Amino acid sequence: MPLIDQAATALDGLSRRERFTQAGDLVFPSQTGNYFDDREVRKRLYSALKRAGQAHKRTGPPPFRFHDLRHTFGTLAVQVWPLHDVQAFMGHAHISTTMIYAHHVPKHDAADALTRLVAAGRPQEGVAAVRRTNVPASC
Secondary structure (H helix, E strand, O other), X not given: OOOOHHHHHHHHHHOOOOOOOOOOOOOOOOOOOOOXXXXXXXXXXXXHHHHOOOXXXXXXXXXXXXXXXXXXXXXXXXXXXXXXXXXXXXXXXXXXXXXXXXXXXXXXXXHHHXXXXXXXXXXXXXXXXXXXXXXXXXX
């Protein structure tokens, strides 16, 4: 899984905490150094929403759920990585599951990219060339 700069910075800060910084320690331990109970993780998420002034999202509609964090990752990831990479990162057995996250996102540079392709006069790698003989006379 690629580690984005923002996450790397946050994780680096954890290395400077007072406790639980040894190689075998958990990255996100409970106060005793053990695993969090999932209820505690959700409680902390909803507390963070409240502190951020977003508590209203907890009650909807639709209500913000813990799983929405995964959906947010998937939606962002398909905008920058090939679907098969996102499929692997998310652990999906079938690409059809990953396609749930492939909402249409307009590409602001789409026209420029197509302009460059046509101006080059040749297809880019991975793009099949169209033969002149395959073009209908009506075109």
